[in-house]
Each structure stands twice: as C-alpha cells, then as structure tokens.
Amino acid sequence: MLLKFMKILLMASLVFIIFVGNNFAQVNDYISNVTHSPQREGLPIHIKADLRNSTSISELTLSYRSFGMTEYIKSEMVILSDRAQATIPSDRVKAPFIEYYIIISLANGNVTYYPAEFSENETPIQISIEAPSPKDSEIIILTPEKGERVNEKDFFVTVSLIGVPDNVNPKETKLFIGDVDVSDYIMVAGDLIIFSGENNSGLIPNGINSIRAEVYDSSGALYHSVQSQFELVSSQIAEEELSQFNYTGNIKGELRNENYNSNSIFYNNLMASFNGSFKDWTTNAMIYLSSEEKKYLQPVNRFSFSMEKEERFSLQAGDTYPRFPNLILDGKRVRGINGTLNFGVFNIQASAGETLRKIEGKLINTYSSKDAPLESNVIRIDSMKYSNPFGRVDLGTFKRNLVAIRPSFGSRENFELGFSYLHSKDETGSIEFGARPQENLVFGSDLFVGIDNQRIVLSGEAAFSLINKDISGGSLTDTQIDSIFGTGSFIDIDPSDVKKVKDYLGKFITINQYIGPLNPQKFSSLAAEGALSLNYFNNNLRLSYIYRGNEFQSFGQNFLRTDVKGFNFSDRIRLMENQLFVSLGFELLSDNLQNTKIATTDYSTFSSSVSYYPRFNFPSITVGYNRYDNNNGLSLIDPIFGKYAIDDILNRFTLNFGYRFILEVPHSANLSFSTSSRDDNGYSNTDASYNSVNLQVNSTWTSDLSSIFNASYYSSEIGLKELDFFSISMGGKYLLLENKLQLSAVFSPTFGDIERQAFDLIASYNVMKNLDLILQARYYRIPGRSNSSIIGITAQFNI
Amino acid sequence: MKKFLILFITFVIIIPLSISKGERPKDPIAIAKKVIKEVTFKDGxxxxxxxxxKASQTLLAESEVKTGTKSLAAILFTDGSGTITVRENSHLFIYGDKGDKKIxxxxxxxxKGVIGFKVTKQKDDAFLISTPTAVASIRGSSGFVEFDEDSTFVFHLxxxxxxxxxxxxxxxxxEVGEGYTVVVLSDGQIVYRAATTEDQSIFNDAMNLNNSKKLFINTPDGKVEIEYTE
Structure with missing residues (x-):
C-alpha cells in the first residue's frame, strides 16, 4: 500500500513538474552540457563537457570530492576541439555521491564556474553513486569475461549461480544479450546457466554487446540482476587478430566556424589516435593539432605515446598526467615522460618534463635609472639593446621544468612505503621580458598498511616544501650572505646558519634571500595527513587528520588548500543488504596555523545522507543535509577588528530520486531538489537563500529513437538581489538508413531573469565502412546581448 | 549359510554401491571454456x-581431462575462483566439493603434462594443484605447473x-615468491631459483588461449579445418 502510494506520489511529482514547469537546468555561457558515464562505486567516472565559445577558454579544471572528503581534488580537463574530458579514478568513486564543479579559466584571465551559480552558493553538482551489492558476487558471468573479445565460433554464455541462496529458482533466470532476450535458449546445469553458441546463428550481432542476467526467487520476484559487456567478432577478424600485432586507430579532421556577435572565426583541428597490442604489451598514441595553438598561449595541441606491459611496466611520453601522492603531484599536465616499474617488493615511478612553456613578454616603454617607477612590471632590461636600463613590460612566462621521482616498497596489497622528491624550476634565460622566476623543492613520504584483507587501512603522507620566489640572481655568495643576514641587517638571521643551509640545500635549490619558509621551525611549509579506515560490521569508518602549513607549496599541485588543520570523521553504514546507506560526517578545521591572520577561523561541517536503492521496481532515493558553520570569534562591535568578523551558518538540504521504469517504453528519470540558506552575522552580512529543482527524463522509444527532457528551476536571494529563472532542454536522437545516419537535436530555452535560447544539431553519416562525416551546428542567443553560432564538419576515418 | 552369504553380499557389496551411487556428484564444478584439437574427458x-x-561442456567433480598433441583445454571453476589451462599431452583430474555458495x-x-593457472584471491582455503610428488597451495596468483614423465615437478609463480x-x-x-620457480627432482631434491626466460616463456604459452594455428585440408566432402596449438 505504502509502495503504491509512493509510486503515485512520485509519478504525480513528475507530471506536475513536467506540465507546471517548476524545474532547473544548468545555464552557462561556456559549457552547454556535461555528461558522465554510469556511476557505481569502484568504477571510474568519465566526465565530458560540451563547450560553447571554446576559444575564450584557456583551461578547464574538474574539482570533485566524495562524501566525507575535506577538500576537492582538482584535475585538469583535456580540451579537444569543442569538448573537454576528465576521469575520476575508480578508487575515488564512493557511495553515496560524488560532488563536482568545473573551474573555467578564461583567456582574458577571468574565472567562472560550471554550474555558473557555484561562485555564489558553492553548491556543486551531485552525482549519486550506487554501492556494489553483495549479491553481485553471488551471480558470476563466467563467460565471456568482462570486456573480452570473443570469436563467434567460440561464443557461449555461462552464468554461475553458485552463490545464490536456496530460494532462488535458476530455471526462472532471464538472459539478455544486447536487446535480445535469449531466455528461451538457455540450459540449466546445476548452478550454471548456459547459452550455447550453437543457438546464436545470427541472433547476436557482432560488435560490443551487453549481457544482463536477471535472477528470480521461487515466488517469481526479481532477486538481482548483473551485467557485463563483451565484443563479438567474426571468425575472419578473430583469425586476423591471431597475427601477432593488433591495432586500431582513427584520424579525425574538423573544420569549424564560430560566429560571435558578427565576429566570425574559422578553426580547424586534426586528431589521430592509435591503439596496438602485442602479446602482453599495449601501446597507445594520440595527437591533436588545432589552429587555436598560439605562441602567446600555453599549448592547446596535445600529443602522447604510451606503452605498458600488464601492471609491471609503463612509459608515457608527450602530454602526460602523472599521479604521485596527492601532496606532491596529481592531475597536472607534464609534457615530457612518465614511467613506472613495478617489481612488487620494489617499485619506482619517475616523471620529467615541462609544466609551463615559455611565452615571451612585450616591452612597452623604457626608463632611465632615475625615472624608473617602482612597479611590479617595471624590470631591468638590456641597456645596450634598448638604450635604457629599465622597461615597462607585459610580463611573459618562464619555461618551467619539473622532475619527480618516487621509489616505493611493497605492492600496496598489505603494505607500501614510498618516498617522493619533486624539483621544479623556471628557466631564467628562456624569455627576455619576465620577472621573478621561481624554484620549488618538495620532499615527501607516504605509507599504506592494509590489514585483514584491507578492512583496516592505515595511510598517511607528509611533505615538506621549499620555494624560492626569485632565482634571477642565482645563489648568494658567502660575502652577500654576510651583508644581507645578521643582527641589524636586512634579515635578522645568523649568517653562519644561512651558510650551513646553503651547504646542505644548495645542491638542490637556489639559496638566496627569496627562499622560504623563513620559519620552518613553525612547520609553515609542512603538509601532512593521516587516516585510519575500518571496514567492519557494514560500517566504513574513516578518521583522518590534516595539517597544511601556510607556506606549503608544490608546483605539481596548484590547488591544494593551505593554512588549515583539523579532524575529519565519516562513517558510511550499509543496511538492509546494501539497499540502505546512512552516511555521516563531521569535520572541524581551523586556519591561522602560523599566526599570520588577525584571528583564527573555525570551519565546522556536518554532513549526512540517507540513500535507498531498492532491489524492486521503485525509485532510488537520496536525502542529504549539510551544515557549514564558520566563525572567527571576532565581535562585530569591535572598533578595530569588527570588519574582519566571520560568523555565518549555511544549511543545505538535498533530495534526489532516480528511477528506471517502463511506461510503454523504457525511461530513466532523475528528479532532484536542493535548498540552502545562509545566515550571515559577520561583517559582510550577506544572508542568502538558494532553491533549485531539476528533472531529467531519458526515454528509449524504439531501438532507433531516444529522447531527453530536462527541466529546471533556480531561484536565489542574496541580500536584496533576487534571481529566478526556469530552463528546459528537450531533444532526441534518431537513427535512419539502417543506422548509417544518426540525427540528434536539442533545444534549450531559458526564461525569467536570465533569458537565452540554445539549439544544437548533430548529424552523423557513415559514408562507407571506415568513414564517417559529422555535421555539428549550434545556435546560441541571449536577447539584447549576443547571437552566436557554431558550425563544424568532421570527417573520421577508422583503421 | 546360504542366507548368510546372501545377506553378506547384500550388505557388503550392493548397499555400499548404492550409497556410492547416491553420493555421485550432481552439480558441475567446472566448465570448459575453450578446447583446441584433441581433448577428451571422463565425466565425474x-x-x-x-x-x-567441447567448449561449454560442464564438468563434475572427479572428472578427468586429457589433451593430445598440440591440443589445449581451458577449464573454469564455476565459483569464479580460477582458470586452469591444460596444455598438450597432459592429464588432469578435477576435484572439489560443492558447498554452501562455494566450492x-x-x-x-x-x-602429467603442463597446466597454467590463474587463480583469484582465495578467502578461506587455498586452491590446490597436486602432483604425485608435490602439492602447490595457491592463494591468488598466476603461474604454471609441470610434471614430467621422469617425475620432475616444476612450479613457477x-x-x-x-x-x-x-x-x-x-x-x-x-614459500614461493613472485617471479620464482621451484623444481622438485624425482629424488626429492628441491631447487628454488629466480625464474628463467624459459620459465617465463612456458608461462606465457600456458596462459595464451589464442596461441593457435589452423590447418585447412581440402577433401571430397569439403574443406576440413584443424586448429592446433603452437
């Protein structure tokens, strides 16, 4: 009864939202749409963003975190033409949800976000993560193995039900391969369900296919279903693959015209990728060349080559994204090489290359010594060449090189101890008009101990950094040290101590008056964190402590939050055979570690979430509540420090429904509500409230036709400023001419305080076996402000 | 006396036979994933x-698998615990008890012969591979076992x-470490050494299910295809 009522309530909500229009969609000037791969704990999430006006974007950074994580992890997105992509690694995908937003760095130096409202309300996008079910391991798809390429001659499906309870009736099992129900052809042998290849005879098409096994109990109710994927290849192809070297690849060329307010620009780009395998070796190569590559910008072109042998050896060259411990190097592009050698007991990872390329500055005018103003962009120049010794310049960017190495001991199954070294330095002579080239040195160590099949995990890492903020003058001589340091001198530090430091560290980093930290005894450039995780009795409990000195910096990690310390506690409790998840988290952080601020701010965060993933035909539900309390203890009425007072509390509630259902045809719906309010009793006194509702329905009408409908509503009130808008997005995909032609179109109007209309059309035609032509058109209109359009044509040749 | 003899025969021969018939394994514990050329089996x-x-043939406990020259059989255990690849001229017996949700x-x-193994991490008991002279206890790993006709046992991890x-x-x-090989000679002498390139080569061959060639023979009845391992 309750079930029926809930279903009716949900459907009523959906209908109400569809027809009354109380919905929300992301409105953004730079990103038109973001899609991500299916979300399940332990599987990576591939996030793809469709860009509009991509030429005005210089960099995109994905910021994400899972429940209970103190801070967002940043990862550079790879921009390829009008699309950007990044992957959240599988070990960071954890139930009940992942939160993310995208930092959009513009070519003009400004920064904006996706969702656009993130700058105001700091509300990220939330993706529900489904937790793995213990029932998954009860039902095993033995053949084909996941991702296996199978010769059609050798093809058969075996599902093992050895782990299911006695109330399961194997004879009622339903087996689907792709869209084909092959249940009538299966044979039951004890715990095995077998679909023999002899029954195939053209039933299953060659190519990538999914397998879905639905297992029912003796009452006829669905017990559980599992899925896998494999590739069926013809005998001819399989025999060709027996030749030792197998490869695939494609070449893609695009011509694109972007028209922004009658300003028309042509772009073109070429991308080629290649994948090959030879026995245990795999190789990948990729090159992307764009007409948007400019000498005065950081590289837009990308190229890479990689080869690896199972998990023992890997080597990447070109644009690489090495992953070292988080404090050292993670998510940063390094143009050079990155390699790993894993022997189990001893392993080593090394990376070397360029993180910034040189961009020459511009000389604006020159000054004599007496006329030169004391400004940051007035620098010493070659007086022989330019007549005067000083010049005002547009500062360029020095070429920055980076070397990182991490030897480690242990295979991380039970134990791993690693030591990291990172050195990064600007090449002082790489440009003529630049100032303050820098150098950075980081030493770190990390430890992982896993006990009882990793049910108890103790992990930690610590790193110490040194940074020199101006190495243009090189290291100091002993005479210079005597004159700069000492009592009554420029810096009150014993010169003999400085000389000792120079003797020790001068081999690694330039030692002069610009090196920091100057107060290492206060741990200002130390970063450390430790965590204990316990996974028992359906509880996943984690307790962690972080410490980040205010001067810690690694050039391999641009986005690390510093000047913070504190505890974080979280527990994810699995109930009702992993159908119900209760997640609780509490964090208490504070800043001002080295007393460099007027007051110490305490940041306390309480997070909670309840998720229900029923095993029967009913929506999944996630309810969340977060409370953020920031306070620095200063009184507003304090005549001197009152203007620095921080005292605000933000409460946020979220509600999310996800439902796959059949109403004549299969639909997948997602409905989310979010409301938050900030009570600001600090000096800025900016009380605010935000509300949003979002509904998305994906429907598959036939094997050739699918549709998407998205409707959303957003309202905010910040101080006296109100903002309300409503947006819908509707479109579909249609396959024609025996699937050779694919048409997709999306229309997205926005009404209210923000008005704009967007229309996207994509037509893809398979001209011949290996050749596809893709036409892409976008029209984007902001009434009274701008009209812009993008038309592109792409040819793709597959080998 | 005659009655006694009848009773004796009844109790000593017929009843145990009927009991053993009742205890015969029922549920398959393994399945043949791939078969090349000449592979025969005796059902448990x-x-x-x-x-x-043939591929997709289920195997009960106590089954035997025998491979001929240039032949191969890949056997999967139904609890997903591992794959055994039986290389040419080998003879393998498969044992296991179907228990509660596991084997x-x-x-x-x-x-005799060579088998490659790829075993997932074992929670409770180890995965055993026995020969007349030694038993390998495997806790999640890959490698090969060879047992020659001269009773030399080779185990590579x-x-x-x-x-x-x-x-x-x-x-x-x-105890055997990764990348090491144990050789047990017929007299019980044991040699523990780092794996050689030959060991690695045997391992690669043992695990490679696609390392086969085909021979086509035109006959009056059509083209005959013979697949065999290298």
Whole structure:
C-alpha cells in the first residue's frame, strides 16, 4: 500500500513538474552540457563537457570530492576541439555521491564556474553513486569475461549461480544479450546457466554487446540482476587478430566556424589516435593539432605515446598526467615522460618534463635609472639593446621544468612505503621580458598498511616544501650572505646558519634571500595527513587528520588548500543488504596555523545522507543535509577588528530520486531538489537563500529513437538581489538508413531573469565502412546581448 | 549359510554401491571454456568412458581431462575462483566439493603434462594443484605447473603468493615468491631459483588461449579445418 502510494506520489511529482514547469537546468555561457558515464562505486567516472565559445577558454579544471572528503581534488580537463574530458579514478568513486564543479579559466584571465551559480552558493553538482551489492558476487558471468573479445565460433554464455541462496529458482533466470532476450535458449546445469553458441546463428550481432542476467526467487520476484559487456567478432577478424600485432586507430579532421556577435572565426583541428597490442604489451598514441595553438598561449595541441606491459611496466611520453601522492603531484599536465616499474617488493615511478612553456613578454616603454617607477612590471632590461636600463613590460612566462621521482616498497596489497622528491624550476634565460622566476623543492613520504584483507587501512603522507620566489640572481655568495643576514641587517638571521643551509640545500635549490619558509621551525611549509579506515560490521569508518602549513607549496599541485588543520570523521553504514546507506560526517578545521591572520577561523561541517536503492521496481532515493558553520570569534562591535568578523551558518538540504521504469517504453528519470540558506552575522552580512529543482527524463522509444527532457528551476536571494529563472532542454536522437545516419537535436530555452535560447544539431553519416562525416551546428542567443553560432564538419576515418 | 552369504553380499557389496551411487556428484564444478584439437574427458559420474570435450561442456567433480598433441583445454571453476589451462599431452583430474555458495577443497591433480593457472584471491582455503610428488597451495596468483614423465615437478609463480609442499623426501614446505620457480627432482631434491626466460616463456604459452594455428585440408566432402596449438 505504502509502495503504491509512493509510486503515485512520485509519478504525480513528475507530471506536475513536467506540465507546471517548476524545474532547473544548468545555464552557462561556456559549457552547454556535461555528461558522465554510469556511476557505481569502484568504477571510474568519465566526465565530458560540451563547450560553447571554446576559444575564450584557456583551461578547464574538474574539482570533485566524495562524501566525507575535506577538500576537492582538482584535475585538469583535456580540451579537444569543442569538448573537454576528465576521469575520476575508480578508487575515488564512493557511495553515496560524488560532488563536482568545473573551474573555467578564461583567456582574458577571468574565472567562472560550471554550474555558473557555484561562485555564489558553492553548491556543486551531485552525482549519486550506487554501492556494489553483495549479491553481485553471488551471480558470476563466467563467460565471456568482462570486456573480452570473443570469436563467434567460440561464443557461449555461462552464468554461475553458485552463490545464490536456496530460494532462488535458476530455471526462472532471464538472459539478455544486447536487446535480445535469449531466455528461451538457455540450459540449466546445476548452478550454471548456459547459452550455447550453437543457438546464436545470427541472433547476436557482432560488435560490443551487453549481457544482463536477471535472477528470480521461487515466488517469481526479481532477486538481482548483473551485467557485463563483451565484443563479438567474426571468425575472419578473430583469425586476423591471431597475427601477432593488433591495432586500431582513427584520424579525425574538423573544420569549424564560430560566429560571435558578427565576429566570425574559422578553426580547424586534426586528431589521430592509435591503439596496438602485442602479446602482453599495449601501446597507445594520440595527437591533436588545432589552429587555436598560439605562441602567446600555453599549448592547446596535445600529443602522447604510451606503452605498458600488464601492471609491471609503463612509459608515457608527450602530454602526460602523472599521479604521485596527492601532496606532491596529481592531475597536472607534464609534457615530457612518465614511467613506472613495478617489481612488487620494489617499485619506482619517475616523471620529467615541462609544466609551463615559455611565452615571451612585450616591452612597452623604457626608463632611465632615475625615472624608473617602482612597479611590479617595471624590470631591468638590456641597456645596450634598448638604450635604457629599465622597461615597462607585459610580463611573459618562464619555461618551467619539473622532475619527480618516487621509489616505493611493497605492492600496496598489505603494505607500501614510498618516498617522493619533486624539483621544479623556471628557466631564467628562456624569455627576455619576465620577472621573478621561481624554484620549488618538495620532499615527501607516504605509507599504506592494509590489514585483514584491507578492512583496516592505515595511510598517511607528509611533505615538506621549499620555494624560492626569485632565482634571477642565482645563489648568494658567502660575502652577500654576510651583508644581507645578521643582527641589524636586512634579515635578522645568523649568517653562519644561512651558510650551513646553503651547504646542505644548495645542491638542490637556489639559496638566496627569496627562499622560504623563513620559519620552518613553525612547520609553515609542512603538509601532512593521516587516516585510519575500518571496514567492519557494514560500517566504513574513516578518521583522518590534516595539517597544511601556510607556506606549503608544490608546483605539481596548484590547488591544494593551505593554512588549515583539523579532524575529519565519516562513517558510511550499509543496511538492509546494501539497499540502505546512512552516511555521516563531521569535520572541524581551523586556519591561522602560523599566526599570520588577525584571528583564527573555525570551519565546522556536518554532513549526512540517507540513500535507498531498492532491489524492486521503485525509485532510488537520496536525502542529504549539510551544515557549514564558520566563525572567527571576532565581535562585530569591535572598533578595530569588527570588519574582519566571520560568523555565518549555511544549511543545505538535498533530495534526489532516480528511477528506471517502463511506461510503454523504457525511461530513466532523475528528479532532484536542493535548498540552502545562509545566515550571515559577520561583517559582510550577506544572508542568502538558494532553491533549485531539476528533472531529467531519458526515454528509449524504439531501438532507433531516444529522447531527453530536462527541466529546471533556480531561484536565489542574496541580500536584496533576487534571481529566478526556469530552463528546459528537450531533444532526441534518431537513427535512419539502417543506422548509417544518426540525427540528434536539442533545444534549450531559458526564461525569467536570465533569458537565452540554445539549439544544437548533430548529424552523423557513415559514408562507407571506415568513414564517417559529422555535421555539428549550434545556435546560441541571449536577447539584447549576443547571437552566436557554431558550425563544424568532421570527417573520421577508422583503421 | 546360504542366507548368510546372501545377506553378506547384500550388505557388503550392493548397499555400499548404492550409497556410492547416491553420493555421485550432481552439480558441475567446472566448465570448459575453450578446447583446441584433441581433448577428451571422463565425466565425474560416468567414469568408464572417454568422450570428446567441447567448449561449454560442464564438468563434475572427479572428472578427468586429457589433451593430445598440440591440443589445449581451458577449464573454469564455476565459483569464479580460477582458470586452469591444460596444455598438450597432459592429464588432469578435477576435484572439489560443492558447498554452501562455494566450492570447497578445490584440487586439480596433474598426473602429467603442463597446466597454467590463474587463480583469484582465495578467502578461506587455498586452491590446490597436486602432483604425485608435490602439492602447490595457491592463494591468488598466476603461474604454471609441470610434471614430467621422469617425475620432475616444476612450479613457477608469475605473481601472487603460493607455497609448495613436498610429498616425498623430507616433505618440507617452500614459500614461493613472485617471479620464482621451484623444481622438485624425482629424488626429492628441491631447487628454488629466480625464474628463467624459459620459465617465463612456458608461462606465457600456458596462459595464451589464442596461441593457435589452423590447418585447412581440402577433401571430397569439403574443406576440413584443424586448429592446433603452437
């Protein structure tokens, strides 16, 4: 009864939202749409963003975190033409949800976000993560193995039900391969369900296919279903693959015209990728060349080559994204090489290359010594060449090189101890008009101990950094040290101590008056964190402590939050055979570690979430509540420090429904509500409230036709400023001419305080076996402000 | 006396036979994933005849698999615990007890030949591969076992962890590290050494299911295809 009522309530909500229009969609000037791969704990999430006006974007950074994580992890997105992509690694995908937003760095130096409202309300996008079910391991798809390429001659499906309870009736099992129900052809042998290849005879098409096994109990109710994927290849192809070297690849060329307010620009780009395998070796190569590559910008072109042998050896060259411990190097592009050698007991990872390329500055005018103003962009120049010794310049960017190495001991199954070294330095002579080239040195160590099949995990890492903020003058001589340091001198530090430091560290980093930290005894450039995780009795409990000195910096990690310390506690409790998840988290952080601020701010965060993933035909539900309390203890009425007072509390509630259902045809719906309010009793006194509702329905009408409908509503009130808008997005995909032609179109109007209309059309035609032509058109209109359009044509040749 | 004899025959011969018939394994514990060329098997329930093994053939406990020259069979255990690749000219017995949601006492007895193994991490008991002279206890790993006609036992561990216990000589137990090989000679002498390139080559061959060639013969009845391993 309750079930029926809930279903009716949900459907009523959906209908109400569809027809009354109380919905929300992301409105953004730079990103038109973001899609991500299916979300399940332990599987990576591939996030793809469709860009509009991509030429005005210089960099995109994905910021994400899972429940209970103190801070967002940043990862550079790879921009390829009008699309950007990044992957959240599988070990960071954890139930009940992942939160993310995208930092959009513009070519003009400004920064904006996706969702656009993130700058105001700091509300990220939330993706529900489904937790793995213990029932998954009860039902095993033995053949084909996941991702296996199978010769059609050798093809058969075996599902093992050895782990299911006695109330399961194997004879009622339903087996689907792709869209084909092959249940009538299966044979039951004890715990095995077998679909023999002899029954195939053209039933299953060659190519990538999914397998879905639905297992029912003796009452006829669905017990559980599992899925896998494999590739069926013809005998001819399989025999060709027996030749030792197998490869695939494609070449893609695009011509694109972007028209922004009658300003028309042509772009073109070429991308080629290649994948090959030879026995245990795999190789990948990729090159992307764009007409948007400019000498005065950081590289837009990308190229890479990689080869690896199972998990023992890997080597990447070109644009690489090495992953070292988080404090050292993670998510940063390094143009050079990155390699790993894993022997189990001893392993080593090394990376070397360029993180910034040189961009020459511009000389604006020159000054004599007496006329030169004391400004940051007035620098010493070659007086022989330019007549005067000083010049005002547009500062360029020095070429920055980076070397990182991490030897480690242990295979991380039970134990791993690693030591990291990172050195990064600007090449002082790489440009003529630049100032303050820098150098950075980081030493770190990390430890992982896993006990009882990793049910108890103790992990930690610590790193110490040194940074020199101006190495243009090189290291100091002993005479210079005597004159700069000492009592009554420029810096009150014993010169003999400085000389000792120079003797020790001068081999690694330039030692002069610009090196920091100057107060290492206060741990200002130390970063450390430790965590204990316990996974028992359906509880996943984690307790962690972080410490980040205010001067810690690694050039391999641009986005690390510093000047913070504190505890974080979280527990994810699995109930009702992993159908119900209760997640609780509490964090208490504070800043001002080295007393460099007027007051110490305490940041306390309480997070909670309840998720229900029923095993029967009913929506999944996630309810969340977060409370953020920031306070620095200063009184507003304090005549001197009152203007620095921080005292605000933000409460946020979220509600999310996800439902796959059949109403004549299969639909997948997602409905989310979010409301938050900030009570600001600090000096800025900016009380605010935000509300949003979002509904998305994906429907598959036939094997050739699918549709998407998205409707959303957003309202905010910040101080006296109100903002309300409503947006819908509707479109579909249609396959024609025996699937050779694919048409997709999306229309997205926005009404209210923000008005704009967007229309996207994509037509893809398979001209011949290996050749596809893709036409892409976008029209984007902001009434009274701008009209812009993008038309592109792409040819793709597959080998 | 006659009555006694009848009773004796009834109790001593017929009843135990009927009991053993009742205990015959019912549920398959393994399935043939791939078969190349000449592979025969004796079913665990019907042990009196050899039949040709085909892919997707289920195997009961106590089944035997025999491969001919340039032949191969890949056997999967139904609890997903591992794959055994039986290389040419080998003879393997498969044992295991179907327990509650798992197969207990998994034991593959190699009478002769070479088998490759890829075993997932074992929670409770180890995955055993036995020969007449030694038993390998595997806890999640890959490698190969060879048992020659001269009774030389070779165990190579490519990755994971395992131990080898001798059934002859001083019956010692040797822990085996990744990338190491244990050789037990017929007199019980044990040699523990780093794997050689030859070991690695045998391992690669043992695990490679696609390392086969085809021979086509035109006959009056059409083209005959013979697949064989290299």
């Amino acid at each position: 329930a019907e042990k009196d005849s050899w039949n040709n093994l 207990n006492n998994k034991n593959s007895f190699l009478e 490519n990755d994971g962890s395992a131990s080898v216990k001798l059934l002859i000589g001083d019956k010692t137990e040797q």
